[in-house]
Every structure is written in structure tokens, then in C-alpha cells.
Amino acid sequence: MIGTIFKGLGTTLRYLFRKPVTVEYPEVKRPVRERFRGRHQLKRFANGMERCIGCSLCAAACPADAILVVPAENDPAAPVSPGERYAARYEINMLRCIFCGYCEDACPTNAIVLEHQYELSFYDRRSSILTKEDLLVPPDKGHGEIPPILQQLNRRPSPPAQIDL
């Protein structure tokens, strides 16, 4: 019996000198995988314009019906996004979201991306609905050039076969 106790303590002693497998959350955060699907972000282009064009395809793809998009027309003088259309309202209900990533797949402009943030807790249900302000990345955190297909605002009639990039 004594032997069994020492055997157990031996195991304890052995693990004492190993690197622990637990992390001291929340002081220490565990890194996630590259393709981890966490909280969404609405991305911008490098020039600060919103990538989201309000097409609602994410909402259509969403199996949990978690996304609401209300589109509106861009003011050509001060466009929010490239092209004619932008999302006036963009909301995701995080309690509904199942983090399947279909919205990301459906997005034609790579605007909605499931990022690595996984600390999602709310004091009430209302605050689980993330609005466009919550989801948008800061204006200086944009990336990428606007593809020519979206550069439609200041287009002039071009002669046939002229490349318009």
C-alpha cells in the first residue's frame, strides 16, 4: 500500500518538472489555428473604403439566419464602399451564429471574415447583436486594391475595346 502511494507521488514528481499543458487563461491566451473561425470582422480596402457592398449574399448563405443586411445607395460624392451600393446596416446575431463560415465563402469582396477572436460573452441578448460599427476594422487596417469590377463610380464612357482598369 505504501508502495502504491509512492508510485502515485512519483508520477506527480515526474510531471512537476515537465512543461505544463494548461495555460493561465485569461492572462495567457492560447494561439489558435490559422483557419480558426471566430468573431467576424468587416474588412476594408487599403484606401479605407469598406469592402462590404451590401449584397446580402452572406445573409442568404447563413444557415442560422444570423445576418441582417440593409443596403443603400452610395452618395457618389462620398462613397462608403466602391460601386453603387453599400450596407447601411450590417448586423450579426452572435447567439445565432454557428461559425460555419458560409458567409465568408459567399462574400464576393472578402469583406466578412471570421477572425481569431473567440472571447464572446454578453451580459444581455441585445448586446450579442454586433452592428456594423462593432464589426468594421479601423480605417487604417484595410488591405488590398479595389478590383476593377467595383470601380464603377467615376467611370466615363470608354471607346470600344479600351482596357479600363
Added chain:
Amino acid sequence: MPNVTLVIDGQTVTVPAGTNIVDAARIAGIAIPVFCYHPKLKPVGMCRMCLVEVWTPKIDPATRQAVIGEDGRPVMTLMMGKLQPGCVTSVSDGMEVRTTTDRVRFAQKGQLEFLLTSHPLDCPVCDKGGECPLQNLTMQFGPSTSRFDYADKIHFEKPIRLGDLIYLDRERCILCSRCVRFQDDIAGDPVLGFDNRGRTWEIISKSDPPFDSKFSGNTTDICPVGALTTADFRFKARVWELRPTPSICPHCPVGCNISLDMRYDRLMRVMPRENDYVNEIWICDKGRFGMRFIESPERLRQPLIRKGDTLTPATWDEAIALIAEKLIAIRTHAGAAALGGLASPDLPNEDLYLFQKLFRQVLRSPNLDFCTGAPGEPAIIDLGATLGVGKGTNLSNLGAGTSVLVVGADPEEEAPLYVLRLRGIAARGGDLTIINPYPTKLDRTPARVIRPRAGAEAFVALALLKTLIEEELIAADFVTRRVQGFDELKMRLRNHSVASLCDAAGAPEDVVRSAAYAFAKADNGIIIYGRVALASGADLIDALADLALLTGHVGRPNNGVIPLIPGANARGALDMGVHPGAGKKRGLTAREMWAAAREGRLRGMIIAGMDPVRDNPAAAEALDALEFLVVQDIFLTETAQHADVVLPTASIAGREGTLTNAERRVQRFRQARIPEFNTPAGWDVAQRIARALIALGVKPTAPDGQGDGRGASRTLAKTAATTASSDQWDYAVAGDVADEIAATVHGYADTTYESLGLTRKPQWGRQPNEAIFYDGTSYENTEGVGVQIAAEADNPKATFTLRARVPPLFATNDAYPYTLLAAPRAYDGRAWSRDSKLLPRMVTPHLILNADDATALGIAPGGLVQIASEVGCAVLPAQIDRNLPRGLALMPDVDGAPLSRVQTGPLTRIAIMAHISETVGTR
């Protein structure tokens, strides 16, 4: 037409000769893809999407016989040795069509690849995305990749305005010309055209103001891509997010079937719903863009009670209690006849029925009307209930063999869809005669135009009658069986000749004679009369009735008389009995009510959904003389500002009900959203008042008995066993009211919501899968086509008396040499136009004058004119019309027009002079 049998993809199909291959395939259930072809338009073969292999039996040139091959079957040859466009190739016997061979697939793929070379592929932001034929057919038939350089697409400036309402995105356009052909052939407003050529080929608007058509919205429906989109639905929502609710357009007597496409209780767009009996697949812009008022922030939200000079918000209980108390007080000290009710002819049947029930059975007052009582308002003379159009009438099937008389009507303004329907009849070979004192857009239709002097239209009708009698064109059999008074009529017309009558009307005799001949000889005859005919009076209407009777064009489908009475549901108002002649005891008309109110004989009124003060500022004085006025409306109208209690009601989107259209078709509309601001439907308001009255001890009577037998006014049924429940006023839903209407109102027996919901398919003879024609844009009608109510004439035993008589000539007056006529305008700027994209198109008050008259008077276009009649005068801008007859002045009946200040009746004698005073303005 003989039938032709052919084989399509191995399926044998028999179709009428002359059918094109696309339609024939459709009948066999085979979808040949199309872009430019549309079953409502003539084929042009522009898009080449419908290319198919057409094999025909080889003919031996020597014997003209089919060559028989070794296997004993005819030798087939490929027509022209290449693929043929199915939409412009007619079927022939023995033909074999193959739509799925490699060669066809290759052509379809190639065609789509070419179409997509210039297409911007901006489907994510395109309003058509989700219901786009180009999207769908590309998925179904197109190549998955393109060999063309993506960067080499042609680009145009993104959308340009084709008009106030329609945007054109030239990049997306595939130049199918559906919109151009619709405007040219169907709408009769040839305002669109092609410009430039090659890769800069584009659609342009040729009119000023641009895209000046009342049917422009339809082009966005038939556009097979997202090139044409409406300003109204631009980036509002994606189409798959919409919840379409079947509804009926509440703007005119046509009763177009529409669907209110809602998203989360917000109206996103209005789309037509297919109903071949009413609107085919079209609606006018007033219906499509004139529905924004339902979400106007100016809508009334809660009851208002007058406290001193102001209307202060109150609860429903307070308002209803006050109304009951006051009405009982008035009834006690002044009698029931001191109470009167006006209900708008735009209200649904349920509202009108309970409104009149409240008055006739609870308050026991016969004073009910649906007119405003303005001085120029014509008396409503209705042939719809007596002659009407035969049950089963379908104008969209009529063509050769049909003769239509359009008398004193401007269908484009009064009931726009009738323009399309009448043009359709003319295009299919029907005969059209237009009798109107001034030119209208309908004149562009191939038709016989008779332009009588204003007020003398009756003489044209009499000349037609006289021609029938002289040339023995009457339907003798019908006349002997069902018409009385023919000999008396002959006697009355004895001293007049066709020439003298035409002369009195100022109409050419030969045209009148040919019109009479065409109308009498036609298999089907229809008479449509409108507002100008009503203004002309009973002499004209009676003569028109006799015209239909003598030619036997009554009591059969596709025959009869269609009165266009102002209001979406004037027909229903007449049938429900919201007019003074409906009951046993004759009540006061609206005009008599104003007089009675001024004299103190009328003390209390309920006005539902109507704004008489707007048209007739003099009514305000009468309203102020009342002891108590209740106004029930969706806006705080000018009339409502004079009220003691204002009750808000739900709009057409927030409740359900039925409307009866000009052809007496009862159609149901569904509730599209929860009632705005929790407002009750109009019928419920009447019910709440009735319940409060009964709770205070008022004893309702049994239903009113048979009408006084005056033909048209005999609408309230004799029927019925008053059911115990109907006294209780316990209607929970609109359907309960509809059930009672079906049980008690004459002719409405078949109009319960159950019978109204029956859908009859197929609606227009084409196949089950009509989606390929319309493709994404759905016109599907899931709500049924409505139930048409038989008129008296549909009863084969009903007989009619001829009443036509020769009236005295409309008196001339040298002091007032011009005739003033109020002209109806669709875009009248009234309550429905709130928040609408049509606002820039609203007609402002003006006077239309003949060019020579204007020159003689020294009036320049746009200059101010002063007009004076015996009762008053007004100043307003002038517009010159070269085609208007001399001596006639038209004043559009629009918001703010000073009609009531000068009119002495529907036709007013006026003097006109150039206005030289410095003071500018119409008031």
C-alpha cells in the same frame, strides 16, 4: 385555325398553325431559352438564344411530295442547313424540332459567352440579381468560363436616368429591345429607341420629359437583365428576401392585381400579379410607385378629439364613447335624419358595407353618399348594375369581331390599364371608336375618332341610334324578347335625321354611320364611358344604354357597358348601398347634405376616407356648422381639421378586404403587414361605434328592404333573413363581414373569401412552366382571379325599357363664351402621392386652351389667365393645346385646381381673359 402536328424532342405536339416554335415547345413542356422573345410582344429574333435544329420533310421539287426514304419514312432536311431561331419560325406539319442536340447546346453556350463579353457581372449589387433571366440561363446553358479577356469589357457610366422613375445601366443591357417594343406596341408611348451602333449601341429616351409614359415600370419587369431598374426599388433589398403579399391596387376602377413585396413589415416594391381578366401582367406607374403613402410619417397614429381649437390625442375608448354619446344626443333632439355619412369610393367593400349598416340599421339615417358634393361633380349614372358587362368578359381575348365604343372617357387618366387593354383589342383586329370632346392619348390607337362638341355627346349617341334604326341594324330578335319601348323611341327620333343629329353634335356623319355599322355588326360590342360622359349627363348615358340594347350587346360575355366611375371601389359603394337611393327611404346626396348642414337640418356627420374640403372649400363652412363631425382617415386631411373626433384607420397594407372593379369583379387583397401604429381597419371602426351605440341603448332595426326600384340604385338586397348574429356586431375578422355581404347583398353570394381564393390555371393558355418567359420576375397569381358578379342583364328574363330622348342643346351664353370641363388626371397630387417617386410628375393646376383661342385672347403659353363664370373667378397658368377644339377649356382636376370656385355644374360656361394684374397666384 387548323392545327399542326410536329415533333419536339421526340414528343408529338399539336398546336394551332402559326404558333412559333418557342410557344409550341412550351405547350409540350419544353423550355427553349429566350431573351428577346416575350409572349406578350411580337417576336423579333434579336438575341439568337432560341436557336434550335428544325428538320422538315424533304420535298421533291418535281412532284411537290415528301421524299420517302428507304426505311419508309420521310427524308428530313435541316431547315436552311443551319440552326433556326425558334421565336420567329412558325411550326409546320411533319416538322421535327431538336432543342438539346450538341449543335444547339454549342450555339447556346456560344451565345451566352458573347452576351457576357460586355456584361459587367456585377450581380451582387444588381437589383435584378435573383430573378434575372441572364443569371438563370447562364447557369443552365452557359459556359463556365469565358475565353474573352475579363479586362476587355466595355464600360459605361453607371446608371443614367432614363426618366424620373427608371434607371438604365447600359453595361448590363443586352439590347433585346423588349422595353422599346413594349412602349411602341403595348403602351402606345413610343418614347424609347436605340441610339448609336456597334458596341455603343444603347437605349435612349426620346421624349421630354424623359420616359414620359404611365407604364414605364413594366419595362423593368420584362427587362431580362438588370439594365432597367426602378428608382423606387433601387438597392432596397434582394428579391429573395421579399415576402410578396397579394393585393389589389387601390387607385382606380381597374383593380389591377398587385403584390406588395414586403421585408420586415416595410414595403419594398409593388409588382403586378398576373390576371388575364384584369391587368394581364401589367400595372401602371401610379399603382407601382404610388403606394409609399402607407409608410408616410404623416400617418395618423391615434384618435384625436377636439378640445377648443386644437385636436388632442385621445384613447380609442374616449373617442368612441364621445362619438356614441354625441350621435345619440343629436338623434334624440334632431332626429335620425339629422345624421349623415360620406364614405370614400376608394374604401373596400367591408368598410362600405358596415358603414352603411351603421347608418341604416343602427342610426336609422338614409343620408349616405360616396360623392364629395363639389359643384362640378357629375351625377353618378350607373349602367354597371343593370346592363354591366356579361359575366366571363375577358378583354384580353377580344380582337377581330369586337367593337368598342369609348365615350367621354380618357382611360389613360381615369383607368390607365384600359389603354393597354383597348390597344390590345385594336392590335388583334378589333374595332375601336373614340367619342370624346377633346383629344386623349387613346387617339394614337388605330381607331375611329369622333370629336363632338362638349356637352353635345348625347347627339352622337342619338345619331348612332338613328343610324341603327334607319339602316335596320338592330338585333331584332333580342329587341323583341327583352326590350320595351322601341316604337316609342322611334317616335321620339322621328323628327330627327342622322345628319341633323350629327350636326347638333358637331360630328362628321359618315364616321358616325360607320361607327354604328361596325358596332351593330360586331359579334361583341362593349361601351366604356367615363367622367366626361358623366358630365354630359343622363341624356347621353340613357342613349348609350339603348345603343347596347338595340344592338343586343348585353347579357353575354364580352358584351355590355363598363362605366368608369371615379374611385377604386365606386362599384362596391353602389352595390353596398352607400348612396342615397339605395334604401327604402331616399336620403340626402352629398350636395344636399352640405345645404342641409348650412341650414341646420343636418347636425352630425361621419366622413370616412374622404376629403371633400380639398375639392370643395365651400364644404368647410358646412362642416363648421355641424354640431358634431367624425372623420376617419389615414391622414390628417383638410376635412379632418374641421372634425370633432378624428379616427385613424389602417391602410390597404395593414388589413384585408375586397374591392369591386369597373367590370364588377370582386377581388380580395390580403394583409401585408401588421397594422401601422395598430390602427384598426375601417370596418372595425364602424363596428366599434355601432357597439358603443348599442351599449347605450340604441336598438338596431332589421336590414333595410328592397330598394325603391330605380334600376341602378337597386343594390341593397331584399334578402335576408336577418341572422341573429348580424345584429350583434361581432365581426372578428374581415371575412365575417364578407360572409355577411355574401349573404345579404344582391349578387355578392359567391364572394366569400373561400370562393375568391380559387385560382384558375392556366391563366393565359400558355404552359405550366411560364417562368422561362418571365423567368425570374414572377407574376404568379396565388390569390385567384376574383369573381365577377352578374349584372341584371345576365338574367335572360330581365327586360329593359329604352329611354333615349333628344335633349335641348347646351345653352350658349355670349357673356361666357367658353365651355369649361374638368379633365381627370391620374397624377392628381392627392394623398396617395405622398413620398412617391411620382411627385415630380404631379400635374399642377392649369387651364388648357386651344391655340387659336389663346392667340385671339392674347395669351402666351404659361401666362396667367383669368377665368370667370356666373359664380366666381380664378386665375391660373394657361397651357396651349393645338388639338383642342375651339371654345373648350380644360381644367385638370388636380390638387389645388380652383374648380369648385368657378364651376356651376359638370359643364360650366366661362369667360377667359389674359390676366394682367400684378398679383400672382390662383387664390
